[in-house]
Amino acid sequence: MAATTTKAAGKRADAQRNIAAIVAAATECLSRDPAASTSEIAKAAGVGRVTLYGHFPARSDLVDAVFVHAIESGEESLGQVDLSGDPRAALARLTESSWHLVDRYRSLLIAAQDTLPPGRVRELHADPMARVERLIERGRKEGVFRTDLPTSWLVSVMHNVMHGAADDIHAARITPDQAAPYITTTLLAAFTPPGEPVPAGGTSRS
Secondary structure, three states: OHHHHHHHHHHHHHHHHHHHHHHHHHHHHHHHOOOOOHHHHHHHHOOOHHHHHHHOOOHHHHHHHHHHHHHHHHHHHHOOOOOOOOHHHHHHHHHHHHHHHHHHOHHHHHHHHHHOOHHHHHHHOHHHHHHHHHHHHHHHHOOOOOOOOOHHHHHHHHHHHHHHHHHHHHOOOOOHHHHHHHHHHHHHHHHOOOOOOOOOOOOOOO
16 A cells, blocks of 8 residues: 555656646747747657646646746735835836736737637736735825726726737837836826826826
């Protein structure tokens, strides 16, 4: 019995190593080419296609796992962003940090958008979007963000502007360096109450 248990444990360990290697290889391959094939990924991971399909029966399953891993890694970084003080300054900091992640993973985002159902991509952004929602709610209570539109709509605006910037970079319409200030300026203008001046950088209120 002990030998059987040890053998099973060994297989589980091997499986976990294979899964980790496949996800790492897929992250690298899809970051270079959002259309990378499972054959390319299996070769990069040092496993056979049979092994890859044993863990990820469809390419969409693998893309999903890679995107989940990217979101989880990003959440660790976003959790360190200081969201205290003026909500507009906090929004600027969160936007910059969020954009760095979107820029870093924009090829993975393209792969996800091309492969996964739209609802799944949005579902995987639930935690980052909840953070934005809490910040917007605080800004509304403090009178610096508009209250004439639903919070959910303002969260969607930020989500769509971020992803639109990634699309524009992919199409060479803007550069990565231009994206963060463009996004921040756009969001501050969108979130400021009607008739109020839009603050520069979100750090002051007239």
